[in-house]
Amino acid sequence: EPEVTQTPSHQVTQMGQEVILRCVPISNHLYFYWYRQILGQKVEFLVSFYNNEISEKSEIFDDQFSVERPDGSNFTLKIRSTKLEDSAMYFCASTLTGGYTEAFFGQGTRLTVV
């Protein structure tokens, strides 16, 4: 069964460093998303991406974040200068269409900023 894969499963980085989280969505899906979950808090929407551009973003998704689909298969989230409060589980998801449709999630990348 097709699935969304994320790498790495756990990343530790020093505060101020750049980090790139990688995701491979399901191959025929057209919409891609990043969510994050700070420990003990809700899963929060960061950004959605369609047709090679951001379609929606939350207020969390500020200038230190960027997304890219560099090669038609990977979907990446870059955090330019990590802060301690960026420590969270980051989930990638993809959907075939937008709106009322089943989203397929990856297992998540646990980012720890020290």
Next chain:
Amino acid sequence: AQTVTQSQPEMSVQEAETVTLSCTYDTSESNYYLFWYKQPPSRQMILVIRQEAYKQQNATENRFSVNFQKAAKSFSLKISDSQLGDTAMYFCAFMKPTGNQFYFGTGTSLTVIP
């Protein structure tokens, strides 16, 4: 703004018994979509069941059913004949009819006891 509340952080149920997970939400939208996602330990989130707000009939998927009370803004999940494989974190989620982002609750950790 949309908010989703799951007031039961943890629950347990005996194998073969029935359990109900609670979810309430707040929105000014008249139409919207509701979902329950399940995240087994160290696995991806997967869709359990979904409901369109304009449909009065409660959704059912095998052992999983919902009790959707639109006026009360309540969307509870009932799991019948609980199985060990139902042990997971369960997330209730809301989606507006326009846009693609989920608004998640904090989750309920369900343990099925043999």
